[in-house]
Amino acid sequence: MEIKPYFRKVNYYETDRMGIVHHSNYIRWFEEARDDFMRQLGVPYSKLEERGIIIPVLTVSATYRKHLTYEDDVKIQLHCKKFTGVKSYFEYEVFDMEGNLCVTGESSHCIVNKELKPFRFKKEFPDIYEIFAEAAEEGPKHW
Amino acid sequence: MEIKPYFRKVNYYETDRMGIVHHSNYIRWFEEARDDFMRQLGVPYSKLEERGIIIPVLTVSATYRKHLTYEDDVKIQLHCKKFTGVKSYFEYEVFDMEGNLCVTGESSHCIVNKELKPFRFKKEFPDIYEIFAEAAEEGPKHW
Amino acid sequence: MEIKPYFRKVNYYETDRMGIVHHSNYIRWFEEARDDFMRQLGVPYSKLEERGIIIPVLTVSATYRKHLTYEDDVKIQLHCKKFTGVKSYFEYEVFDMEGNLCVTGESSHCIVNKELKPFRFKKEFPDIYEIFAEAAEEGPKHW
Amino acid sequence: MEIKPYFRKVNYYETDRMGIVHHSNYIRWFEEARDDFMRQLGVPYSKLEERGIIIPVLTVSATYRKHLTYEDDVKIQLHCKKFTGVKSYFEYEVFDMEGNLCVTGESSHCIVNKELKPFRFKKEFPDIYEIFAEAAEEGPKHW
Numbered sequence: 001m002e003i004k005p006y007f008r009k010v011n012y013y014e015t016d017r018m019g020i021v022h023h024s025n026y027i028r029w030f031e032e033a034r035d036d037f038m039r040q041l042g043v044p045y046s047k048l049e050e051r052g053i054i055i056p057v058l059t060v061s062a063t064y065r066k067h068l069t070y071e072d073d074v075k076i077q078l079h080c081k082k083f084t085g086v087k088s089y090f091e092y093e094v095f096d097m098e099g100n101l102c103v104t105g106e107s108s109h110c111i112v113n114k115e116l117k118p119f120r121f122k123k124e125f126p127d128i129y130e131i132f133a134e135a136a137e138e139g140p141k142h143w
Numbered sequence: 144m145e146i147k148p149y150f151r152k153v154n155y156y157e158t159d160r161m162g163i164v165h166h167s168n169y170i171r172w173f174e175e176a177r178d179d180f181m182r183q184l185g186v187p188y189s190k191l192e193e194r195g196i197i198i199p200v201l202t203v204s205a206t207y208r209k210h211l212t213y214e215d216d217v218k219i220q221l222h223c224k225k226f227t228g229v230k231s232y233f234e235y236e237v238f239d240m241e242g243n244l245c246v247t248g249e250s251s252h253c254i255v256n257k258e259l260k261p262f263r264f265k266k267e268f269p270d271i272y273e274i275f276a277e278a279a280e281e282g283p284k285h286w
Numbered sequence: 287m288e289i290k291p292y293f294r295k296v297n298y299y300e301t302d303r304m305g306i307v308h309h310s311n312y313i314r315w316f317e318e319a320r321d322d323f324m325r326q327l328g329v330p331y332s333k334l335e336e337r338g339i340i341i342p343v344l345t346v347s348a349t350y351r352k353h354l355t356y357e358d359d360v361k362i363q364l365h366c367k368k369f370t371g372v373k374s375y376f377e378y379e380v381f382d383m384e385g386n387l388c389v390t391g392e393s394s395h396c397i398v399n400k401e402l403k404p405f406r407f408k409k410e411f412p413d414i415y416e417i418f419a420e421a422a423e424e425g426p427k428h429w
Numbered sequence: 430m431e432i433k434p435y436f437r438k439v440n441y442y443e444t445d446r447m448g449i450v451h452h453s454n455y456i457r458w459f460e461e462a463r464d465d466f467m468r469q470l471g472v473p474y475s476k477l478e479e480r481g482i483i484i485p486v487l488t489v490s491a492t493y494r495k496h497l498t499y500e501d502d503v504k505i506q507l508h509c510k511k512f513t514g515v516k517s518y519f520e521y522e523v524f525d526m527e528g529n530l531c532v533t534g535e536s537s538h539c540i541v542n543k544e545l546k547p548f549r550f551k552k553e554f555p556d557i558y559e560i561f562a563e564a565a566e567e568g569p570k571h572w
Contacts, residue, residue: 012321012331013165013314017158017213023486024156024456028299031453035298035357045298046357057452061490070160071321071332155464155474156457166343167317170310171442178441178500188441189500200309204347214464214475299453301446303499308442356446 001135006036006076010068020067026103027060030092033076034107037090041131053125054116055088055109062105066096073097083136085121085129086111144278148238149179149219153211163210169246170203173235176219177250180233184274196268197259198231198252205248209239216240226279228264228272229254287421291381292322292362296354306353312389313346316378319362320393323376327417339411340402341374341395348391352382359383369422371407371415372397430564434524435465435505439497449496455532456489459521462505463536466519470560482554483545484517484538491534495525502526512565514550514558515540 008029016022038045048055068074075095082089087110094103113119122129122140133140151172159165181188191198211217218238225232230253237246256262265272265283276284294315302308324331334341354360361381368375373396380389399405408415408426419426437458445451467474477484497503504524511518516539523532542548551558551569562569 011314011318012159013167013317015160016155017160017162018483018485019160022156023489024453024460027453027456028297031299032297039357044357049356054447056447056496057493059490059492060452061488063488064486067485070335071325071330154457154461156460161340161342166346167310167313170313171440174310174442175440182500187500192499197304199304199353200350202347202349203309204345206345207343210342213478214473298445299451302441303444303446303448305446310442 001041003037003040003078003135006033006078008032008074008076010070010072010074012070015070018067020069021072023062023064026062026064026094026105029074029076029094030060030062030078030090030105030107033078033092034090037078037080037135041135043128043131048128051125051128052114053121053128054112054114056112056116058087058108058110060105060107062103064103066100066102068094068096068102074102080132080136081138083132083139085133085140086118088132088136144184146180146183146221146278149176149221151175151217151219153213153215153217155213158213161210163212164215166205166207169205169207169237169248172217172219172237173203173205173221173233173248173250176221176235177233180221180223180278184278186271186274191271194268194271195257196264196271197255197257199255199259201230201251201253203248203250205246207246209243209245211237211239211245217245223275223279224249224281226275226282228276228283229261231275231279287327289323289326289364289421292319292364294318294360294362296356296358296360298356301356306355307358309348309350312348312350312380312391315360315362315380316346316348316364316376316391316393319364319378320376323364323366323421327421329414329417334414337411337414338400339407339414340398340400342398342402344373344394344396346391346393348389350389352386352388354380354382354388360388366418366422367424369418369425371419371426372404374418374422430470432466432469432507432564435462435507437461437503437505439499439501439503441499444499449498450501452491452493455491455493455523455534458503458505458523459489459491459507459519459534459536462507462521463519466507466509466564470564472557472560477557480554480557481543482550482557483541483543485541485545487516487537487539489534489536491532493532495529495531497523497525497531503531509561509565510567512561512568514562514569515547517561517565 077093079091092105220236235248363379365377378391506522508520521534
């Protein structure tokens with residue numbers, strides 16, 4: 001399945017007095033892109049939470065190359081690099097509308113239940129497990 | 144009991160590209176001042192939540208007179224105008240260090256349980272009820 | 287000109303530990319709706335800033351009736367109640383997708399130049415003045 | 430010079446509906462700790478900006494080990510790992526009050542002028558250059 005990029009526009013309240021997007025907001029946009037990705041897969045994160053699947057962030061990083069500012073249109077391309085059933089790994093590329101790569105980033109996540117404990121994902125939610133495995137560039141489907 | 148003003152410094156990420164504090168942040172600072180007020184009363188809001196007392200915002204307003212910016216020291220004076228057992232009403236005054244009144248605001252709140260339903264505050268938590276009544280400028284203590 | 291409502295989805299980072307949208311975020315969404323309104327009028331605020339027109343917030347208020355939460359779709363209907371050439375006044379209604387009115391709000395703004403001083407809007411920018419006057423429910427066009 | 434840790438308390442609006450601090454906020458706290466560090470050095474960043482020294486973020490990363498939540502007291506220990514005159518590198522450790530290491534992070538920054546161009550820091554601002562070199566664990570002072 002082809003994942004479509006996530007588009008959004010920069011809000012005024014996301015800029016800082018340097019006149020550009022405050023760097024912390026890209027971390028939030030990565031989350032928006034992940035949520036959009038899961039909606040595209042047909043498993044919105046709000047539904048996963050309802051079923052007791054929580055996917056907290058373990059690590060996040062960002063590299064800033066070119067600034068974006070107010071009312072810029074932004075395109076975020078997300079790749080699910082790897083899914084192991086216990087963890088998942090994402091990469092992000094943030095582009096402006098001229099196609100310039102502005103920010104890149106990565107995040108890793110664990111997959112836990114409501115008590116924030118690991119559980120047997122494949123056994124308990126085989127349907128969702130399958131969707132995630134299919135969407136990852138590396139993982140059970142590729143071994 | 145004399146309520147001490149709440150002090151804080153403006154963070155970089157709270158400014159916008161107008162070079163000043165984004166107006167939405169004052170609404171967050173009002174919350175900080177309320178939380179500080181409750182800590183001064185000896186009833187931190189985190190403890191109230193644990194006991195099942197939730198105090199959501201019903202209305203909030205702010206009037207902007209003078210802007211503040213990065214690294215400014217800010218003093219917030221809060222008044223609990225009224226407490227009825229079911230609702231409470233606050234007023235806020237935000238000053239810079241020269242004593243200029245920069246922003247004023249008001250908020251009103253209902254007092255509910257974890258199911259977001261009203262409950263008999265005075266009967267179920269007489270100790271906390273008493274503290275709130277005592278701290279308000281108008282309310283059961285004044286009738 | 288018919289102003290279309292502004293739609294957006296609730297982000298995870300906009301919720302708080304009460305499980306719902308933090309009340310301060312609605313103030314930010316009002317700004318998003320204003321920016322969308324100005325884009326619909328053909329005068330994006332980023333372009334106004336470039337031409338030296340700044341529209342700071344003087345007052346803002348919100349009344350919370352029904353909470354919204356993560357991944358809810360939100361519709362915001364904005365009305366420009368009044369435009370005087372010096373000030374403008376907006377009203378906001380935030381709906382969920384079932385059509386329930388969740389939050390209402392108001393804001394007022396002054397219109398100043400880069401030095402944050404008033405200027406003769408009608409004379410200096412007659413084209414933009416005209417657009418704003420036309421879009422307001424009350425103002426020069428109605429007197 | 431001994432750099433004192435930076436202390437702050439978790440605000441309600443910094444939590445998300447998982448009940449814990451939203452991960453993006455740690456990136457903002459790293460900034461608060463940097464600003465506090467520069468104030469301790471006697472060179473508040475607002476003063477550097479006034480003198481035309483801008484220190485944008487090039488990269489940032491965080492690793493989440495243990496969550497923090499509302500009203501937790503937080504201690505952030507910052508180390509300036511390296512200063513080259515053109516770039517600076519920081520490390521962060523976020524502790525709870527029991528001394529548990531909750532989050533670690535790193536950031537790197539370039540040092541530019543108002544036009545966001547590199548300049549000869551040592552020559553143009555020898556006093557500030559000296560302070561930064563002195564405070565870094567690695568750099569001109571150590572070569």
